[in-house]
Amino acid sequence: MSSPPRTFTETWDQPKGFIGFLATIDNIPIAVRYMVTSFGFFLAGGILALMMRVQLARPENGFVDPHTYNQLFTMHGTTMMFLFIVPFLEAFANYLIPLLNGTRDLPFPRLTALSYWTYLFGGIFIYSSWFFGLAPDGGWFAYMPLNDKQHSPGLNMDFWDIGLSVAEVAALGAAAEMIVGILRMRAPGMSINRLPMFCWAMLVTSVMIIFAFTALVVGTAMLELDRKELTSFFNPDHGGDPLLWQHIFWVFGHPEVYIMFLPAVGIMSHIVQTFSRRPLMSYTLMVLALVATGFLSFGLWVHHMYVTGISAAALGFFAAVGAVVAIPSGINVFGWIATIWAGKPVWRTPLLFSLAAIIIFTIGGVTGVMVAAVPFDFQAHDTYFVVAHLHYVLFGGSIFPVFAALYFWFPKFSGRMLSERLGCWSLGLMFVGFNLAFGPMHWSGLEGMPRRVYTYPTGLGLEDYNLLSTVGAFTLALGVILTLINFGLSLRRRSEAGSDPWGGDSLEWSETSPPVNAQFNSIPVVRSRHPMWDQITLKPVEGDDPEVVRAARALDGRPERWRGSLVVGVTDGRPLALAHLPRRSIWPFVLSVGFVLLFLAALLDNVWIALPGLVVTLVALGGWFWPLDTESVAIRETGAERHGAGASRAEHPSGSRDGSAFGLPLAVGDRSSNGYWGTGVLLAILGTASATFIAGYFYLGQGPTPLSPGSEPPPLGPALWASVAALSSLVTTRWLTRTVDQGRDGTRRLALVLTLVAQLAIFGLSLASWLGADLEPARSGYASGVLGVLGFEWFVALGLAVMLLAGLLWASLAPHDPRGRGVALNASLVSYFSSVNWLVCLVTVYLWPRVL
Amino acid sequence: MSASPHSTAIPDGRRLLLALLGSPLAWVVHLLAGYLVIALWCSSGWSGAEAVLGILTLMCAGAALASAILAFRLWRQGQHALLADAEPGVPESWDSRMGERGARVAFLAVLALFMGGLFGFLIVLQGIPPLYTPICPLTSTS
Numbered sequence: 006m007s008s009p010p011r012t013f014t015e016t017w018d019q020p021k022g023f024i025g026f027l028a029t030i031d032n033i034p035i036a037v038r039y040m041v042t043s044f045g046f047f048l049a050g051g052i053l054a055l056m057m058r059v060q061l062a063r064p065e066n067g068f069v070d071p072h073t074y075n076q077l078f079t080m081h082g083t084t085m086m087f088l089f090i091v092p093f094l095e096a097f098a099n100y101l102i103p104l105l106n107g108t109r110d111l112p113f114p115r116l117t118a119l120s121y122w123t124y125l126f127g128g129i130f131i132y133s134s135w136f137f138g139l140a141p142d143g144g145w146f147a148y149m150p151l152n153d154k155q156h157s158p159g160l161n162m163d164f165w166d167i168g169l170s171v172a173e174v175a176a177l178g179a180a181a182e183m184i185v186g187i188l189r190m191r192a193p194g195m196s197i198n199r200l201p202m203f204c205w206a207m208l209v210t211s212v213m214i215i216f217a218f219t220a221l222v223v224g225t226a227m228l229e230l231d232r233k234e235l236t237s238f239f240n241p242d243h244g245g246d247p248l249l250w251q252h253i254f255w256v257f258g259h260p261e262v263y264i265m266f267l268p269a270v271g272i273m274s275h276i277v278q279t280f281s282r283r284p285l286m287s288y289t290l291m292v293l294a295l296v297a298t299g300f301l302s303f304g305l306w307v308h309h310m311y312v313t314g315i316s317a318a319a320l321g322f323f324a325a326v327g328a329v330v331a332i333p334s335g336i337n338v339f340g341w342i343a344t345i346w347a348g349k350p351v352w353r354t355p356l357l358f359s360l361a362a363i364i365i366f367t368i369g370g371v372t373g374v375m376v377a378a379v380p381f382d383f384q385a386h387d388t389y390f391v392v393a394h395l396h397y398v399l400f401g402g403s404i405f406p407v408f409a410a411l412y413f414w415f416p417k418f419s420g421r422m423l424s425e426r427l428g429c430w431s432l433g434l435m436f437v438g439f440n441l442a443f444g445p446m447h448w449s450g451l452e453g454m455p456r457r458v459y460t461y462p463t464g465l466g467l468e469d470y471n472l473l474s475t476v477g478a479f480t481l482a483l484g485v486i487l488t489l490i491n492f493g494l495s496l497r498r499r500s501e502a503g504s505d506p507w508g509g510d511s512l513e514w515s516e517t518s519p520p521v522n523a524q525f526n527s528i529p530v531v532r533s534r535h536p537m538w539d540q541i542t543l544k545p546v547e548g549d550d551p552e553v554v555r556a557a558r559a560l561d562g563r564p565e566r567w568r569g570s571l572v573v574g575v576t577d578g579r580p581l582a583l584a585h586l587p588r589r590s591i592w593p594f595v596l597s598v599g600f601v602l603l604f605l606a607a608l609l610d611n612v613w614i615a616l617p618g619l620v621v622t623l624v625a626l627g628g629w630f631w632p633l634d635t636e637s638v639a640i641r642e643t644g645a646e647r648h649g650a651g652a653s654r655a656e657h658p659s660g661s662r663d664g665s666a667f668g669l670p671l672a673v674g675d676r677s678s679n680g681y682w683g684t685g686v687l688l689a690i691l692g693t694a695s696a697t698f699i700a701g702y703f704y705l706g707q708g709p710t711p712l713s714p715g716s717e718p719p720p721l722g723p724a725l726w727a728s729v730a731a732l733s734s735l736v737t738t739r740w741l742t743r744t745v746d747q748g749r750d751g752t753r754r755l756a757l758v759l760t761l762v763a764q765l766a767i768f769g770l771s772l773a774s775w776l777g778a779d780l781e782p783a784r785s786g787y788a789s790g791v792l793g794v795l796g797f798e799w800f801v802a803l804g805l806a807v808m809l810l811a812g813l814l815w816a817s818l819a820p821h822d823p824r825g826r827g828v829a830l831n832a833s834l835v836s837y838f839s840s841v842n843w844l845v846c847l848v849t850v851y852l853w854p855r856v857l
Numbered sequence: 858m859s860a861s862p863h864s865t866a867i868p869d870g871r872r873l874l875l876a877l878l879g880s881p882l883a884w885v886v887h888l889l890a891g892y893l894v895i896a897l898w899c900s901s902g903w904s905g906a907e908a909v910l911g912i913l914t915l916m917c918a919g920a921a922l923a924s925a926i927l928a929f930r931l932w933r934q935g936q937h938a939l940l941a942d943a944e945p946g947v948p949e950s951w952d953s954r955m956g957e958r959g960a961r962v963a964f965l966a967v968l969a970l971f972m973g974g975l976f977g978f979l980i981v982l983q984g985i986p987p988l989y990t991p992i993c994p995l996t997s998t999s
Contacts, residue, residue: 198964289964293971300881300976304888318910319895321986322888329979576870576961 010588010635013565017109017523020589028591030114032099033520035121037418039096042125043089049132050084051485053077055478058442062475064463074459075142076161080131082145083165086261087172088128090403091214094268095120095179097410098207100418102183104513104520105201107192107529109570110586112185112679115593115629120178122597127171130601134164141165144457146254147228149239149247154232160608166229167604173222174600180214181686183207185679188575189584192512193553194531196578201511202285205292206271209299210264215686216303217260219693224253227701227793229607236782236789238701244786248313249704253697255306262398263302266366267295269406270337273359276413277341279509280356281348284535291340294333301330311382320379327377334370338363353507354428358409361436366401369394372447387457390450396443408435408488416502419495420518427491434484441477445470510535515543528560528571531578556580559667564642567635572672572679582672584679585639596625630811632824636673643671645823674745674823675830684831688838691801695842698797699849702790718854719778719791727770728847731840734763738836745830750820753829757816760836761809767843768802771795774851791850798846801839808832873962876931876969879924880976887917887980895992906992914984918977925973928966935963 010016020028029035057077060068069077099117103110111117134140143152143162152162187200187208200208228250230236237243239250270291278285285291307315307323341363350356372394376382385391408431416422449470454461461467505514514537516524529536529543530553536543545554556571560583563569568586573579602618605611640646643666672678741756743749775795780788809832815825890913898906938959 196961198961289967290971293968293975296968297881297972297975300884301979304884316895316899316992317990318987318992319892321990322891322983325979325982325986326888329975329982332975576873576965 010566013523013526013562016564016566016568016588016635019522024591025589027594028589030118030587030590030593031522032103032111032114032117033522033524035117036096036100039092039099039121039124042121042128043093043096046084046088046128047093048485050081050089051482053081053084055482057081058475058478060459061461061471063472064461064465064468066460069459071459072142075144075457076135076140078457079141079144079165080135083131083141083169085399086145086265087169088124088131090265090399090407091176091261092124092172093407094210094265094403095176095183097272097414098183098203098268099179101414101513102186102204102207103190104417104516104524105204105511106187106190107195107512107525107531108186108190109523109525110568111182112190112584112586113182113683114587115590116178116182118590118593119596120175120182122594123171123178123600124175126597126601127168127175130171130604131164131168134161134168139164146258147250149228149231149250150241152228152232153240154234163229163232163608166225166232167608170222170225170229171600171604173218173225176214176218177222177690180211180218181683181690183211184215184686185682187211189572189679189682190570191573191578192525192529192531193556193571193573193580194549194578195573197576198288199531199534199578201271202274202288202291203268203271205295206267206269206274209295210267213260213264213267213299213302215689216693217257217264219690220253220697221257223694223697223701223793224250224257227253227789230782230789233610234783236792237784237786238705238789238793240786243784244705245789246705246786248310249701251310251313252306252704253701255309256303256697259305259308260302262395262402263298265399266402267298269362269402270295272406272410272413273341273362275509275511276355276359276409277344278348279413279507280351280353281344282351282508283344283348284510284538286340286343286347287336288534290336294336294340297333298330301326301333305330305377308377308382311379312386317379324377324379328374331370331374334366338367338370353412354423354425354432355409355413355507357429357432358405358412361432362401362405362409364401365397365405365436365439369397369399369401373398385450387455388450389446389454389456392456393443393446393450396439396446400439400443405435408432411488413507414513415492415495416506417513417516417518417520420502421495421498422500422502422506423491423495427487427494431484431487431491434487435481436484438477438480438482438484442474442481443477445473445477449474505537510538512536512543526562528557530554530557552580555668559583559669564639564667566642567639569639569667571669572677580669582670582677583639583643583667584672585633585636587633588635590629592625592628595621596629599623599625632822636824639671640673640823642666643669645671645673646821671823674826678827680827680831681834684834688834691835691838691842695794695797695801695845698790698793699845702794702849705786705790717779718851719774719780719795721774721851721855723770723774723777724847724851727767727774728844730763730766730770731843734760734767734836734840737763738833738840741829741836742833745826745833748826750816750826753820753826754813754816757809757813757829757832760832761806761813764802764805764809764836764839767839768799768806771798771843771846794846794850798839798843801835801842805832805835805839808835872927873931873965873969876924876928877965877972879927880921880969880973883917883920883924884976884980886920887913887983891983891987899992907987910984910987910992914980918980918984921973921977921980925970925977928969928973932963932966932970935959935961935966938962 010018019025019031019034056069057074060066060074099111131141139159139161141161141164143157143165147162147165150156187204227236227238231239237245239245239247241247274285274291304326305323307320308327311320341359372390376385376391376394412423412428449467452466454467461471502518504517512529515529527544530545530549533539545557560569560571568588569583570586571580572582572584574581599618599622602614602621606615606618670677675681737756737759741753741760744753744756775792780791782788782792808828812825812829812832815822815828819825891910894906894909894913898909936959
C-alpha cells in the first residue's frame with residue numbers, strides 16, 4: 006500500500022496508468038464513463054428499434070423472423086429501461102450532485118466505482134447473449150408462465166434475469182450514495198429549502214429506487230429460483246400464481262417510469278430558470294410535486310393489470326390515483342410555463358429541447374389519464390395506443406430532457422461549447438421524427454393493432470400508419486446522429502466555454518470547466534437558493550455565523566494529507582463534522598468481477614466458476630474493509646481516537662474539540678458518520694425485501710388456508726426458541742449501542758459476542774425448524790413462500806454475523822479505534838432489524854396459519 | 858407542543874416529519890388496507906365490506922386532515938420565527954444569523970400542508986368507487 010500523500014493537490018490527484026484507471030473512484034471520471042457507457046447502450050437500443058421499424062414498415066414483411074423480433078423488442082425495452090435511462094441519469098447525478106451541493110465528492114466513492122463496474126459487466130453480460138443466439142425473448146417484463154422453464158427452456162431469459170440482477174445492484178448502490186450525499190454532504194448554509202431542484206429530484210428518485218428496485222431484486226430472485234425448478238412461486242400447477250410476478254414486477258415497473266421522469270424535472274427546472282433569467286416559479290410547489298409524485302407512483306402498479314380480473318371496486322382505487330397523479334405533473338408543467346412566461350427567455354438549444362419535452366410529455370400525460378380510466382384501458386390494453394403513450398411519456402419525460410441536459414452541461418463537462426445551429430437541427434429532426442414515429446401509433450392502436458407482433462396482414466388499414474412510423478423513426482435517428490456529430494466537432498474545434506457560459510444560478514458554475522480533481526478547493530458558503538445570482542462572494546463574510554466561517558476556513562485547501570469534506574445538518578445545513586473520503590481503490594473493480602463470476606456460475610450451474618467467484622468476492626471484501634492509511638491520518642489529525650465515542654455534536658456546540666486541527670470532529674464511529682447513514686439506507690432495502698417476500702407468502706393465499714395437500718406449517722418448537730434468542734438479541738444489541746455511546750470499549754467485546762451468539766441461534770433454530778418440516782418448495786407454492794420469508798432472515802442473520810465478527814476483530818485488536826466503534830454501531834442497526842424481522846417471521850409463518 | 862401564537866420557538870424535527878409524512882402514510886394505509894379488505898374479506902365470503910371501507914376512508918381522511926392542521930400550526934410558528942429574526946436583538950439560533958431559521962421551517966410546513974390537501978383529496982376520491990360499484994363477489998373481466 007502506498008504512503009499517504011503530502012499535499013492537497015497530491016491528495017486529490019487521480020491514479021495513473023492502467024491499474025490507476027481501474028482503481029479510480031473519483032465521482033467525475035466514473036460519471037463520465039457511466040455516461041459514455043449508457044449512451045452506447047442507448048445507441049444499441051436505438052438500432053434494435055430501427056430494425057423493428059424496418060420489419061413493420063410493410064405488412065407481412067420478412068426482414069426478421071418472429072423469434073428474432075421477440076428478441077429485438079425484449080432487448081430494446083430492457084436496454085432503454087435498465088441500461089440507458091436510469092444509469093444515464095445516475096451518471097449525471099454522480100457528476101453534478103457534489104458540484105451542485107458545493108462538496109468535493111460523494112460520501113461513498115468506492116460504491117460509486119462498484120456501481121459503475123457492476124453496471125458495465127451486467128450490461129455486457131446481457132448483450133453477450135446475442136453472440137450465443139440466446140438473447141432474451143420473453144419481453145422486458147418477463148411475464149409468467151410464458152417465461153418459466155417449461156415454456157421458455159433456453160438460457161435466454163436466464164441471461165435477462167441474472168444480467169439484470171447485476172445492474173440492479175448498481176442502481177441500489179448509486180441510490181444509497183445519492184441519499185446520503187444529498188442529505189449530509191453540502192456546503193454550509195445550504196439548508197433544505199435552498200437545495201437545487203436537481204438535488205431534490207435525485208433525492209426523491211433515489212428513495213424510490215430503494216423501494217422499487219429492491220422489490221425487483223426479490224422478484225427476479227424468485228423468478229430465477231423458479232426457472233431452476235427449485236421453487237414454485239409462479240407455477241400454478243404447484244399452488245404458485247403467475248399474477249404474483251405481475252404484482253411484484255409492476256410495483257417496481259410503474260415507479261420506474263417516475264424514476265426516469267423525476268430527474269428530468271430537476272434538469273428542466275435548472276434549464277428553464279437559467280434561460281428565463283429568473284427564479285423558478287413556486288419552488289415549494291415544484292418540490293411538492295416531486296415528493297407527491299414519489300409517493301403516488303407506488304399506488305399505480307395495478308394500472309398494468311386492469312384486465313387480470315381484479316375487483317372493479319379495487320380498480321376504482323387505482324384509477325383514482327391515476328387521476329390524481331396528473332396534479333403534480335401538471336404543477337411541474339405549469340411551473341415551467343409560468344417561469345418562461347414571467348421571465349425574459351433566451352431561446353438557446355437547451356431551453357428549446359426542454360420546450361419540446363414539455364409538449365411531448367403533456368401529450369403523453371393526457372393519454373396516460375385516458376389509459377388510467379378503466380373502461381378505456383379495457384379497449385386499449387396491449388395495443389399500439391399504449392406503445393404510443395409510453396413513448397410519449399418516456400421521450401418527453403426522459404430522452405428530450407437528457408438531450409437538453411447534455412446541451413446545457415456539456416460545456417461544464419468538457420470546457421467546450423456546442424454548435425447552436427447543429428443543436429437546433431438535431432432538435433428539429435428529433436421532434437418531427439418522434440411525432441411522426443409515435444403519433445400514428447395512437448391511431449393504429451385504436452384500429453386494433455396489438456403490441457409485440459412481428460407483422461400484420463394486408464388490408465387492415467394499418468399500412469400507412471406503420472410506414473409513417475418507420476419514416477419517423479429514421480428521422481429521429483438522424484437527429485440523434487447530428488447531436489453526436491455536434492459533440493465530435495465541439496471537441497475538435499476547442500471553442501472554450503469558460504466556467505459559466507449560460508449565467509447559471511447554482512454552484513457548479515463557480516468551478517472551472519471541466520472541474521479540477523479537487524473541486525471546491527475552498528468550500529463555498531451558501532446564503533441563498535441561487536448563490537451565483539444573489540451572492541457577491543461564495544467566501545465567508547462579516548455577519549455569517551461563526552461556525553460557518555470556521556468550517557469554511559478549516560477546509561480552505563485542507564485537509565492536505567487525506568480527502569475530507571464537510572458533513573452538515575439535514576435540514577439546516579449547519580456544519581457538523583468532517584467526513585474522510587477514500588482516495589483510490591482497486592477493490593470495487595475486483596468485487597464486481599467476483600459478482601460477475603458468481604452470476605455466471607448461477608447462469609451455467611457451474612460450481613467451478615462459483616468457487617473462484619466466491620474467492621475473488623471474499624478477497625475483494627477483505628481488501629475493501631481493510632483499514633485505510635489516510636483514514637488513520639484523519640483520525641490522528643482530528644483527535645477522534647483520543648476523545649472516544651459518544652461525543653455527539655450537541656455536546657460540542659462550539660464545533661471544536663481539543664486537539665482537532667480543523668475545529669470540527671471527524672464523522673467516524675458515531676451516528677454522524679456516513680457509514681451509519683448508509684446502514685440506515687441498507688435497513689430500508691432489507692425491510693423492503695422482507696416485505697416483498699411476506700407479501701408474496703400471503704398473496705399465494707396459503708398462509709391462512711393451505712391449498713396444497715401436506716402444506717403444514719413448520720414445527721413451532723424451534724421457532725419459539727429462536728424467538729427467545731431474538732428477544733435476547735434485542736437486549737444485547739441495546740447494550741452494545743450503549744457501550745459504543747458511552748465509550749466503554751472494554752465491554753463492547755462481550756456485547757458483540759452475546760449478540761453474535763443470539764443471531765447464530767436465530768439462524769440455527771429457524772433452519773432446524775425448516776428442516777423438520779415436510780416442505781418441498783419445488784412442488785409447493787406454499788413451501789416456496791415459507792422458504793422466501795425464512796431464507797431472507799437466514800441471509801440477514803449470516804450477513805450480520807460477518808459484521809459482528811468484524812466488530813469483534815476491531816474490539817480485540819484496536820479497541821480504542823473509532824472505526825471499530827462504527828462497525829459495532831452499524832451492526833447494531835442490522836441486529837435490531839434481524840431480530841424484529843424474525844419476530845415478524847414467527848407471526849407470519851408459524852402463528853398465522855395456526856390461529857386462523 | 859402547544860406554542861402560543863407569538864412564540865418564536867422552532868418546532869422540533871419529529872413534528873415536522875409527522876406533518877410531512879402523516880398524510881401520504883394515511884393514503885398508503887387506505888390503499889393497501891382497502892385493497893386487502895376487498896381481496897381477503899370477499900374471498901372469505903364475509904359481507905359488509907362497504908361499511909368497513911367507509912370507516913377506513915373516514916379514519917384515513919381524518920388522519921390526513923390532522924396532519925394538515927399540524928402543518929398549518931407549524932407554518933404559523935415558522936412565520937413568527939421569521940418575523941422575530943427580522944427584529945434587532947440577539948439571534949436565538951445559529952441559522953437565524955444566516956436569515957434562514959423561519960424560512961426553512963415555513964418551507965417544510967407549507968410543503969406538509971399541501972401534501973395534506975392532496976392526499977386527503979385522494980383518500981376521499983378513493984372512497985367513492987365502493988359506493989357505486991359492487992364489491993363482493995369479486996367481478997371478473999372475462
